[in-house]
Amino acid sequence: MSEPVLDRSVRSPNFRRFWIGQSVSFLGSEVSLLALPLIAVVTLNADATQMGILTALGYLPFLLIGLQAGVWVDRMRRRQILVWSDLATAVLLLTLPAAALMGVLRIEQMYVLALLIGAIEVVSSVAHQSFLPSLVERRELPAANARLEGSSSVATIAGPSVAGVLVQLLTAPIAVLIDAVSFIVSALVLRSVRVEEPPPLPPDESVGMRAQVSEGLHHVVRHRLLRPLFSCGATHNFFRRMIEALFVLYVVNQLGLDPVALGLVLAAGGPGALLGAAVALPLAQRIGLGRTIVWMQVLTGISCFAAPLAGGPPWLTIAILAAGQFLLGVARPVFNISQLSLRQAITPDRLQGRVNATMRFIMWGVTPFGALVGGLLGSAIGLRPTLLLAAVGVLLAFVWIAASPVRALVTVPDAAEG
Incomplete structure (x- = not known):
């Protein structure tokens, strides 16, 4: 993909508004990414099992409504879904600092919030991925996705460090207010996007929800390129959620870092993600799309x-954790840009919602189990051994891609394949 293509996608007024709205939301979400688990660990004294449950509930909706979300997205205007999802998320987030200020915040409320916000995320993420092909041409998808990943990277740099300071000075519940405001701003910006979307799928009485879900599921499972992508993604997400469920608990209680240090560690992923978003396109051009996906999963x-290897003096602990976050930051944008652009390009417009939903249902549907297994194993065998086991699992996920036709791909297809 050439630089002029990248410039065209950025200069599109509708894409620019979409990009701005998502960028604001990215920043607020990065604040909550640190603040919410800190509320559970520091304010509510959650243990490993409770952290596992909290993380699992956030991803449970991928199993409960993951497939149906694709049909809903294909049946509705995707921009409207994004606007209402942002507003609903903002309202839910505002209940958390309100409860904290009234002294009635409990872990059960966080469970409910995790489940509801997770349900909204399932629908909005499918709408987001399905809406982008309406804003730019298919050959511009890698460039557009790279810009979005770049914004996410900037948010990853600023968000955790800002969150660490806010949590230290104002408490974690107050920090969540920033995320709520960011979703409101995002909704207002998205309302200004004016684009001709593909006509929503009519609710054909002769073709029910089950048949439409089945069509998307069969398309994904039988596709020679999509099948290894979701297999790798599911394996990766299962073991990554084991790590995610325990990471804050491990860093705060076992390694002894305070919220500011934890924020700095997480912020180290930002420069890496910014680098990853910048090199994703030239790297794929140089070594090929398939090999890029394989090596980024290895990284x-x-x-x-x-x-699990961190330890020693505080400076060394922070350095090791930050190095890991930096490498993760480099790898995930490159992987995400490459596989998402491939997925969007080979999917017909009428199936965009259902294919994206099915992929996310499979890849993210395993995450509640990963989080629960992580929490239970953390309580049973200890946090460090569980983290080590999970790291091995994440590493081995690359085999699905390396042994598939995806590895041989050089570029993203220019047109959708049926």
């Missing part, structure tokens, strides 16, 4: 060993 696995 992701290597980065996960930083947590």
Whole structure:
């Protein structure tokens, strides 16, 4: 993909508004990414099992409504879904600092919030991925995705460090207010996007929800390129969620880092992600799309060993954890840009919602189990051994891609394949 293509996608007024709205939301979400688990660990004294449950509930909706979300997205205007999803998420987030200020915040409320926000995320993420091909041409998808990943990277740099300071000075519940405001701003910006979307799929009485879900599921499972992608993604997500469920608990309680240090560690992923978003396109051009996907999964696995290997003086602990976050930051944008652009390009417009939903249902549907297994194993055998086991699992996920036709791909297809 050439630089002029990248410039065209950025200069599109509708894409620019979409990009701005998502960028604002990215920043707020990065603040909550640190603040929410800190509320559970520091304010509510959650243990490993409770952290596992909290993380699992956030991903449970991928199993409950993951497939149906694709049909809903294909039946509705995707921009409207994104706007209402942002507003609903903002309202839910505002209940958390309100409860904290009234002194009635409990872990059960966080469970409910995790489940509801997770349900909204399932629908909005499918709409997001399905809406982008309406804003740019298919050959511009890698460039557009790279810009979005770049914004996410900037948010990853600023968000955790800002969150660490806010949590230290104002408490974690107050920090969540920033995320709520960011979703409101994002909704207002997205309302200004004016684009001709593909006509929504009519609710054909002769073709029910089950048949439409089945069509998307069969398309994904039988596709020679999509099948290894979701197999790798599911393996990766299962073991990564084991790490995610325990990471804050491990870093705060076992390694002894405070919220500011934890924020700095997480922020180290930002420069890496910015670098990854910048090199994704030239790297794929140089070594090929398939090999890029394979090697970025390998690099992701290597980065996960930083947590179980961290220790020693505080400066060394922070350095090891930060190095792991940096490597993870480099790998994931490149992997995401490459596989998502491939997925969007080979999927017909009428199936975009269902294919994206099915992929996410499979890849993210395993995450509640990963989080629960992580929490239970953390309580049974200890946090460090569990993190080490999970790192091995993330690393081995690359085999699905390396042994498939995806590895031989050089570029993203220019047109959708049926």
